[in-house]
Amino acid sequence: MIPKKISAGRGTLLAIKTDKFKTEMLTLTLPLPMAQRTQRLCTLLFSILRRGCKAYPDIASLSRRLDDLYDANIATMAAPTGENFSAGFACECLDSAYVKEDNDLLAGTLDTLRKMLFEPLLDADGNFSQKALELEKRNLCDSIRTSDNDPKIHSFQLCRGIMFEGEPYGKRAAGTVEDVMAVNGKELEEFRREYLGLSSPTFIYIGRRDAEEIKALIEKYFGDFGGEKARLNKTILKNAVPSMRSVEEEMSVLQGKLTLGMRSDIGAVDKDMYAAILTNDIFGGSPSSKLFRNVREKQSLCYSCSSSFDFVKGALFVRSGISNENKDRVIKEILAQFEEIKSGNISDYEFECSKRSIENYYRQASDSAYSMENYYRTRSIAGIDTTLDGAIEAIHSVTKEDVVRAANRFGADTCAFVRGNLGDGKGYEEGDEDE
Amino acid sequence: MNDIKTVKSALLGEKYEHIKHKSGLDIYVFPKNLTTTYAVFGTHYGSIDNGFMLEGDSSVTEVPGGIAHFLEHKMFTNEDGSDSFERFSELGADANAYTSYDKTVFLFSCTSNFSECLGELIDFVTHPYFTDESVAKEQGIIAEEIGMYDDNPATRSYYGMLEGLYEKHDIKNNICGTAQSIAEITPALLYRCHEVFYNLSNMALVICGNVTSDEVLTVADKHLKAQNPVKIIRRKVKESDRVAKPRTECKMQLAKPLFDIGIKDTAVPADPILRERREVAMSIVTDLIFSQTGELFSELYESGMISPSLNSAYTVSETFGFCAVSGEADDPEAVYEKIKSYVLQKRNEGFTEEEFERCRKVFYSSFVRGLDSADDIANDLIEFVFDGYDFFGYADIISTITLDEVMEVFRSSFSEQCFTLSAVFPIDNK
Known part of the structure; x- marks a missing residue:
């Protein structure tokens, strides 16, 4: 399935025609430079738009409208890609062929989104209602506090904050609770108008219809969505600091959470990008990986120890939940396993398993509309137009030498550990209460 | 001889084949024009099956909590020292497994080497191998897994709700067991559980993807040996028509209180046909009450009593049933009332x-x-098989069920004595 790329409305449509699914999906996103103000306002705008619009003035009536369209789904999206992010909407609904009545469910879903986005519910002064905004601000602040209190997320945020200090990528998406509380209804309505023309949109369609038919739908409902192409940030690629930095905090939990971040200057268009993807998989990306087999299976040091690679930012993160007393052993073992790759100690088994695993992953992506959409949207914003088949070929041609070369471009940068202060025998106090 | 039956749905334009394999195993092949083929091989055995006997036994075998999940972990290690995870990796497939209250499922997904993968799946699930050393090692890994769940406020809140709902039923216990219970697990106990529950008559194999029954049978005929069926008698406990505790709470590191409200279903039918219909009716009731479309959600949300997500679901099996509603609220008690x-x-x-x-x-x-x-088809179908439900029949029930029938189910359940509240508060808040 090769996407057809055509212009539509004020942007570009990538249309994947397939009869694999009983659903249709159309996403509309704007690529934007990452900035806390934009991300904060986007999050608040999207949540307030989901509360209703002129045609469907409250959550219940908007939900009823979508349920009438056989539970059509309008989800908001704000996904980071390096120093930029894509913000927009995913419309997904049943293919009309599977319902009895004559009803174009996709057109109905797009019409609903258009009303939400272009005809919002405003007060007499033309601003978003203060009451609704205060509730949404409170929800966003709650979610910031929830992240701060989750040891796994907190460990990751600590690590990122230090690793990418001074870079947009290292900043918390929405900013602080104080930043959120300072937003007012007027500022948000001004941002809505600004958002609608901020950059040239990317539309991705997956379903049974021809690209031309979808282009016509886009032009009918979203012909005026988007505007001048925004100047996107250039991704900042840096090598790791010479000596790994460490930070430790405590939380009232049993298990410690470790995040070990590594950096490289391998970006999305680097010749070693696919070799770096393979390096990550050999290191900690699958059950055949060095981390899974050595740290978990051979040494029983943890239940989870895996790595992930951000191919746009060239950053690799190892995350593990461990007992406090094993911290030093686990860090030592993680670094030792990466040194093995750098030295070329990669067995044929490890190399071939990882290759097959990634190829399998790309092939399987074609069986899910969400996976395909995510693949093409992320690559579109990163400036790559490799298809899924192209990615399989690229992985297939990577050699062990390529992996060793890519691995040697990484260095350990920051290690963040959240110590569980209930983990040293204290445990949880139970507080059951019978009535 | 293998007995093959085709099951079709005109409404959905789908079909699958049910094969009663000569070994005694029920095999289901659901063809789909996809790149991925997904296979699940499961046993009708989960965390609630801690007391059981075979027909003819003189006494009930009692086993430690968490043993079904422990057994799932240990099945991947083979007698020759190899690990089946690694074998699947060599074949380019993703393998995994999970244990629920009433089933243990081993699975793989692949885009090539299907026959080799299926052979491997059948082989490792039917060939147990445990030693004192490997059991001791796994105890360390699972203790960390238990620690991970114990630190999760949502998991703690959910189990608090189950403790509130049930006095004796094993469903109230963590699927992984506790550090103490898994320390009691021995190779002998694992072999006993495998012998009883991994009998082919208590298992099912479901394959979904671009595959034919002939391809599946070629592998099944080679790798499956006929077994005498067993009749398992599972310990049943009589639960009260009331909840065990109306309130349960604890304190943890978190920002905003979490809650799980449980509503016990005390009239779960033993007959699977009736139970499947009740599941649809109760699920509809749950959705009518708690979905974003309803007036309750609007009232709670607009007044700031709850955070945006209020999740609800009805869960049922042969020996238990409950509706669960979870969310975040500054004052869970007020939401509960x-x-x-x-x-x-x-x-x-x-x-x-x-x-x-x-x-x-x-x-x-x-x-x-x-x-x-x-993935969804294979996992749903094996669940329907173990529940004794009709897979396509579920869509027929949705099409034919009436409001009167739903209201009758609603009015005969959801009484006040069936409600329980579990809440997790931030440390130093309450």
């Missing part, structure tokens, strides 16, 4: 035909959407 009074009010008032028909559309859509994924 509001929900109880709304439910009692709606039991009297009822729902409109318009609300009901809208809900029917949502359920139909959800079922059809599930048919887009090999």
Whole structure:
């Protein structure tokens, strides 16, 4: 399935025609430079738009409208890609062929989104209602506090904050609770108008219809969505600091959470990008990986120890939940396993398993509309137009030498550990209460 | 001889084949034109099966909590020292496994080497191998897994709700067991559980993808040996018509209190045909009460009593059933009281035909959407098989069930004595 790329409305449509699914999906996103103000306002705008619009003035009536369209789904999206992010909407609904009545469910879903986005519910002064905004601000602040209190997320945020200090990528998406509380209804309505023309949109369609038919739908409902192409940030690629930095905090939990971040200057268009993807998989990306087999299976040091690679930012993160007393052993073992790759100690088994695993992953992506959409949207914003088949070929041609070369471009940068202060025998106090 | 039956749904344009394999295993092949083929091999055995006997046994075998999950972990290690995870990796497939209250499932997904993968799946699940050393090692890994779940406020809140709902039923215990219970597990106990529950007559194999029954049978004939069926008698406990505790709470590191409200279903039918229909009716009731479309959600959300996500679901099996509602709230007690009074009010008032028909559309859509994924089909189908349900019949029930029938189920359940509240508060808050 090769996407057809055509212009539509004020942007570009990538249309994947397939009869694999009983659903249709159309996403509309704007690529934007990452900035806390934009991300904060986007999050608040999207949540307030989901509360209703002129045609469907409250959550219940908007939900009823979508349920009438056989539970059509309008989800908001704000996904980071390096120093930029894509913000927009995913419309997904049943293919009309599977319902009895004559009803174009996709057109109905797009019409609903258009009303939400272009005809919002405003007060007499033309601003978003203060009451609704205060509730949404409170929800966003709650979610910031929830992240701060989750040891796994907190460990990751600590690590990122230090690793990418001074870079947009290292900043918390929405900013602080104080930043959120300072937003007012007027500022948000001004941002809505600004958002609608901020950059040239990317539309991705997956379903049974021809690209031309979808282009016509886009032009009918979203012909005026988007505007001048925004100047996107250039991704900042840096090598790791010479000596790994460490930070430790405590939380009232049993298990410690470790995040070990590594950096490289391998970006999305680097010749070693696919070799770096393979390096990550050999290191900690699958059950055949060095981390899974050595740290978990051979040494029983943890239940989870895996790595992930951000191919746009060239950053690799190892995350593990461990007992406090094993911290030093686990860090030592993680670094030792990466040194093995750098030295070329990669067995044929490890190399071939990882290759097959990634190829399998790309092939399987074609069986899910969400996976395909995510693949093409992320690559579109990163400036790559490799298809899924192209990615399989690229992985297939990577050699062990390529992996060793890519691995040697990484260095350990920051290690963040959240110590569980209930983990040293204290445990949880139970507080059951019978009535 | 293998006995093959085709099951079709004209409504959905789908079909699958049910093969009664000569070994005694039920095999289901659901063809889909996808790149991925997904296979699940499961046993009707989960965390609640801690007391059992075979027909003819003189006494009940009692086993430590968490043993089904422990057994799932240990099955991947083979007698020759190899690890089946690694073998699947060599074949380019993803393998995994999970244990629920009433089933243990081993699975793989692949885009090539299907026959080799299926052979491996059948082999490792039917060939147990445990030693004192490997059991001791796994105890360390699972203790860390238990620690991970113990630190998760949502998991703690959910188990608090189950403790509130049930006095004796094993469902109230963590699927992984506790550090103490898994320390009691021995190779002998694992072999015993495998012998009883991994008998082919208590198992099912489901494959979904671009595959034919002939391809599956070629592998099954080679790798499966015929077994004498067993009749398992599972320990059953009599639960009260009331909840065990109306309130449960604890304190943890978190920002905003979490809650799980449980509503015990005390009239779960033993007959699977009736139970499947009740599941649809109770799920519709749950959705009518708690979905974003309803007035309860609007009232709770607009007044700032709850965070945006209020999740609800009805869960049922042969020996238990409950509706669970979870969310975040500054004052879970106030939300609990509001929900109880709304439910009692709606039991009297009822729902409109318009609300009901809208809900029917949502359920139909959800079922059809599930048919887009090999993963969803295989996992749902094996669950239906173990529950004794008719897979396509579920869509037929959604199409034919009436508001009167749903209201009758609603009015005969959801009574005040069946409610329990579990809450997790931030440390130093309450």
